Amino acid sequence: xxxxxxxxxxxxxxxxxxxxxxxxxxxxxxxxxxxxxxxxxxxxxxxxxxxxxxxxxxxxxxxxxxxxxxxxxxxxxxxxxxxxxxxxxxxxxxxxxxxxxxxxxxxxxxxxxxxxxxxxxxxxxxxxxxxxxxxxxxxxxxxxxxxxxxxxxxxxxxxxxxxxxxxxxxxxxxxxxxxxxxxxxxxxxxxxxxxxxxxxxxxxxxxxxxxxxxxxxxxxxxxxxxxxxxxxxxxxxxxxxxxxxxxxxxxxxxxxxxxxxxxxxxxxxxxxxxxxxxxxxxxxxxxxxxxxxxxxxxxxxxxxxxxxxxxxxxxxxxxxxxxxxxxxx
Amino acid sequence: xxxxxxxxxxxxxxxxxxxxxxxxxxxxxxxxxxxxxxxxxxxxxxxxxxxxxxxxxxxxxxxxxxxxxxxxxxxxxxxxxxxxxxxxxxxxxxxxxxxxxxxxxxxxxxxxxxxxxxxxxxxxxxxxxxxxxxxxxxxxxxxxxxxxxxxxxxxxxxxxxxxxxxxxxxxxxxxxxxxxxxxxxxxxxxxxxxxxxxxxxxxxxxxxxxxxxxxxxxxxxxxxxxxxxxxxxxxxxxxxxxxxxxxxxxxxxxxxxxxxxxxxxxxxxxxxxxxxxxxxxxxxxxxxxxxxxxxxxxxxxxxxxxxxxxxxxxxxxxxxxxxxxxxxxxxxxxxxxxxxxxxxxxx
Numbered sequence: 001x002x003x004x005x006x007x008x009x010x011x012x013x014x015x016x017x018x019x020x021x022x023x024x025x026x027x028x029x030x031x032x033x034x035x036x037x038x039x040x041x042x043x044x045x046x047x048x049x050x051x052x053x054x055x056x057x058x059x060x061x062x063x064x065x066x067x068x069x070x071x072x073x074x075x076x077x078x079x080x081x082x083x084x085x086x087x088x089x090x091x092x093x094x095x096x097x098x099x100x101x102x103x104x105x106x107x108x109x110x111x112x113x114x115x116x117x118x119x120x121x122x123x124x125x126x127x128x129x130x131x132x133x134x135x136x137x138x139x140x141x142x143x144x145x146x147x148x149x150x151x152x153x154x155x156x157x158x159x160x161x162x163x164x165x166x167x168x169x170x171x172x173x174x175x176x177x178x179x180x181x182x183x184x185x186x187x188x189x190x191x192x193x194x195x196x197x198x199x200x201x202x203x204x205x206x207x208x209x210x211x212x213x214x215x216x217x218x219x220x221x222x223x224x225x226x227x228x229x230x231x232x233x234x235x236x237x238x239x240x241x242x243x244x245x246x247x248x249x250x251x252x253x254x255x256x257x258x259x260x261x262x263x264x265x266x267x268x269x270x271x272x273x274x275x276x277x278x279x280x281x282x283x284x285x286x287x288x289x290x291x292x293x294x295x296x297x298x299x300x301x302x303x304x305x306x307x308x309x310x311x312x313x314x315x316x317x318x319x320x321x322x323x324x325x326x327x328x329x
Numbered sequence: 330x331x332x333x334x335x336x337x338x339x340x341x342x343x344x345x346x347x348x349x350x351x352x353x354x355x356x357x358x359x360x361x362x363x364x365x366x367x368x369x370x371x372x373x374x375x376x377x378x379x380x381x382x383x384x385x386x387x388x389x390x391x392x393x394x395x396x397x398x399x400x401x402x403x404x405x406x407x408x409x410x411x412x413x414x415x416x417x418x419x420x421x422x423x424x425x426x427x428x429x430x431x432x433x434x435x436x437x438x439x440x441x442x443x444x445x446x447x448x449x450x451x452x453x454x455x456x457x458x459x460x461x462x463x464x465x466x467x468x469x470x471x472x473x474x475x476x477x478x479x480x481x482x483x484x485x486x487x488x489x490x491x492x493x494x495x496x497x498x499x500x501x502x503x504x505x506x507x508x509x510x511x512x513x514x515x516x517x518x519x520x521x522x523x524x525x526x527x528x529x530x531x532x533x534x535x536x537x538x539x540x541x542x543x544x545x546x547x548x549x550x551x552x553x554x555x556x557x558x559x560x561x562x563x564x565x566x567x568x569x570x571x572x573x574x575x576x577x578x579x580x581x582x583x584x585x586x587x588x589x590x591x592x593x594x595x596x597x598x599x600x601x602x603x604x605x606x607x608x609x610x611x612x613x614x615x616x617x618x619x620x621x622x623x624x625x626x627x628x629x630x631x632x633x634x635x636x637x638x639x640x641x642x643x644x645x646x647x648x649x650x651x652x653x654x655x656x657x658x659x660x661x662x663x664x665x666x667x668x669x670x671x672x673x674x675x676x
Contacts, residue, residue: 044540045511158628159404188403188567190625193611197622215540218570218613222622242618259545260615261574266593269552270574272545276510 004075006177006209007033007056012069012079014048014055017062023280025051025064027233030306033177033226038203038210040224040241042217042256046277047230049213053179056211057096058086074176092122095170099182101162104169105154111138111165112150118172137168141198160191167199174206181213196223217260221245229253232278232288235306238314249315249322252289287317295319347430348391349529349561350415350448355424357385357410382632384410386585387424389659392529397555397562399576399593401569401608405632406582409533412565416450416531446476449522453534455514459506459521465492466502469520476525487524494557495520496550512543519550523558531563536571548575569612573597578665581605584632584640587659591666601668604641639671647672 014026026048033039043049054060056071058078071078073094078086090096098104106114115134116127125133131150138146141164154162163183170178180199184192200223203210212224220227220241227244229237229252237250248254257263258271275292278284286301287293293300299318306316361380363371371377385407392398392415402408413419414426417433426433428444436444452458459468470488473479479487489499495516506514515535522530532551536544548571554560566572572579573593580590581602589602600606607625627644630636636643642652651671659669 044542160628188629189569189611190403190607191628192613193622194624196613197624200622216613217541218615218617221615222613222617245615245618256541257615259542261545261548261570262614262616264574266574267552269549270545272549273542274546276512276543277540 003035005032005034006037006074007211008070008072009052009056010070010072012052012055012071013067014051014060014064015067016064021281024233024283025280026055029069029230029233029235031226031228031235031238033209033211035176035209036203036207037226038212038224040220040227041211041213041230042215042220042227043230044215044256044277046232046280048233048280049230050181052230053096053181053211053213056177056179057090057094058083059090059096088122091118092173093175094177094179095173095175097163097166097170097178097180097183099185101159101166102154104166105162107154110151110153115150115169115172118169122173133172134168137171138165140171140202141165141168142194143168160187160195163187163195164198167195171202171206171208175208177209177211179211179213182215183212184219185214185216192219199223217245217257218262229256232283233280234288234316235314236289236316238306239312243313247321249309249313249320250289250317251293251295251319251321253315254321255292348427349394349396349429350390350392350563351427351430352388352390352411352415352421353425353427354387354389355385355411355414355421355426356383356387357407357414357419358383358422380633383585383635384632385414385421388582388585388587390415390580390587392561392563394528394561395559396578397564397576399572399579400563400565400582401567401572401579402582403567403608403629405584405629407585407632408565408582411582412450412531412533412563415563416448417445418450442476446525447528448531449525449527449529450531450533451515451518451522451535453537455511455518455538456506458518459514461506464503464505465497465509465517468506468517469502469524472521473524473526478525491520491524494523494554496546510543511539512546515539515547516550519547519554523554527560529561529563531565533565534567535564537566537568544571551575569609570614581608584630584635586640586656586669587667588641588670589666589668590659591663591668595663595666599666601662601666601673602641602670603645603647603672605668607644607646639669 010030012026012029016023016025029052041049041052055066060066066079112134116130119130119133135146135150138149143149143161143164157165184195214220224241227241228235231252237244237253245257248257255273259273261270264270273292278288286303290296290300304316304318306314308314309320359382363379367377388411400408414421433444466488469491470484473487488502492499492502497516497520536547539547564575576593579593579596581588583604589605600609611625625644638654639652639657642648657669657671659667662668662673
């Protein structure tokens with residue numbers, strides 16, 4: 001029970017100091033990822049889910065800055081590390097997978113060059129051993145004939161295969177934590193299914209923890225253990241995946257799940273959330289979802305706390321869906 | 330099926346026999362021209378051939394008036410190319426396209442113009458498909474003005490109406506596309522397509538780039554407009570849940586060919602083709618918790634060099650010898666349900 005979680009983020013605030021004003025992209029975000037577990041970080045564009053991931057990786061560039069909070073990786077605060085210390089961890093103990101694998105891959109280097117380089121950056125091993133590790137990693141993510149494929153350039157792979165290579169690179173050092181930012185969004189469904197199956201297998205066998213950042217609730221439903229829903233820089237709901245998806249507390253989560261087509265009767269209008277996501281530059285005080293919320297009342301002008309309405313079920317709302325619920329479908 | 334294809338299709342509701350749009354044996358090939366070096370090499374006797382992609386390979390398709398047909402497939406299956414041919418913005422290499430019973434190639438003058446005007450398209454990327462240097466009023470109003478659907482003196486009211494119908498505030502009509510969010514930009518694209526009063530709309534991945542909550546808004550708009558304006562849609566998407574929700578009938582494509590077509594319920598309950606079934610199994614669903622993702626083996630082959638016989642055979646769990654040698658024909662397996670699989674012959 002008292003095992004140190006792989007990652008514990010406490011009150012993280014990452015702000016961007018732009019000419020137009022301060023953008024509070026991540027504003028007081030806390031979550032925990034236990035060993036071997038998958039956290040689904042869900043939100044729409046501009047909700048701050050990717051910036052949260054980048055903050056954990058120490059990859060926030062100016063004008064952005066982590067202004068407050070702790071990022072405890074196995075008890076060690078990453079926010080306090082120097083660039084050099086962070087570089088030793090990044091790619092080694094924590095790794096990232098991006099939506100576009102070409103962000104990871106160098107188009108003018110062969111895959112073996114890049115992979116061996118990654119191994120040698122963190123460990124002193126003979127090159128032959130590094131190559132063997134690279135080959136095994138490619139095999140592990142389901143790339144056929146890895147020995148030959150090592151000699152290919154990134155452009156010689158298809159999109160799905162490229163994403164596998166990026167995942168293989170992330171796995172080279174058997175990291176404790178992988179931050180995956182929409183890694184299957186650009187892929188076709190059959191290929192996405194393959195990648196998700198591989199990832200599921202890996203998380204189960206290697207004990208690697210995952211933060212899976214996505215806008216797609218149905219991917220999270222099948223993959224994650226826990227879910228955190230973000231809206232306008234804050235986590236609005238958090239808890240066990242099944243619990244949250246079956247009985248959402250926050251009206252935003254409720255609306256989001258309701259607008260998934262398969263949750264609606266065919267041909268009938270989808271239950272939509274009115275309006276659009278607010279600009280982070282002009283956030284009014286109080287609950288950011290207030291203007292779109294069907295349950296909003298006067299007291300929503302005051303920002304609600306992330307409150308545990310039930311054991312393990314957090315929601316940032318004054319008027320959550322607590323009533324005995326009708327069928328969600 | 331053999332409903333008489335009359336030369337004319339008068340625009341009456343009773344005339345449901347003639348489809349609004351029909352494709353017969355339509356193919357589209359894209360060839361990569363040889364460069365100078367390759368041409369020289371060929372002159373010198375080298376075995377250099379032009380690379381030809383069969384983006385669409387002998388496709389038959391019918392869309393009846395008032396129907397919403399979902400066209401589903403993965404990247405490179407030719408669904409967008411087919412959509413463009415149907416919309417009349419890309420010529421086919423082979424085959425015939427009929428608009429209300431008349432072969433489009435035989436139409437001339439006003440009839441040809443009308444047939445094109447009545448088929449409009451809405452694109453995936455609402456930013457790339459809107460001219461960034463034009464104000465919304467001009468984007469929406471240019472075509473109707475040119476085609477005489479409105480006059481200068483009525484231009485403003487006309488544009489206001491079009492914008493309102495697509496859920497846009499006419500107060501914003503002096504703005505440029507970059508001043509709008511993704512969902513609103515898509516509404517501009519919709520307003521532009523509807524401004525010429527079309528009867529038939531091809532939506533090419535029209536909601537794929539949008540967030541879930543915005544996607545729901547746009548899908549609801551599509552359904553409302555269909556009712557109000559009596560529109561017919563060809564809805565192209567890779568997202569099966571969107572297609573399931575919206576369509577009356579679904580057509581599944583794989584590497585340039587139609588592999589299955591059936592009413593929506595049938596496709597989702599009793600899919601016949603192994604590819605359709607694998608596709609349905611691969612789709613993550615919000616109802617499925619913490620389960621092993623099922624996997625279709627292999628990658629989508631390159632359309633430059635598709636497999637012999639049935640294009641799906643290298644990935645098909647049920648493939649047998651005949652599948653390698655012979656392409657299966659699209660055949661009726663139940664009324665209104667057609668599938669291209671050799672297994673149906675064995676049964």
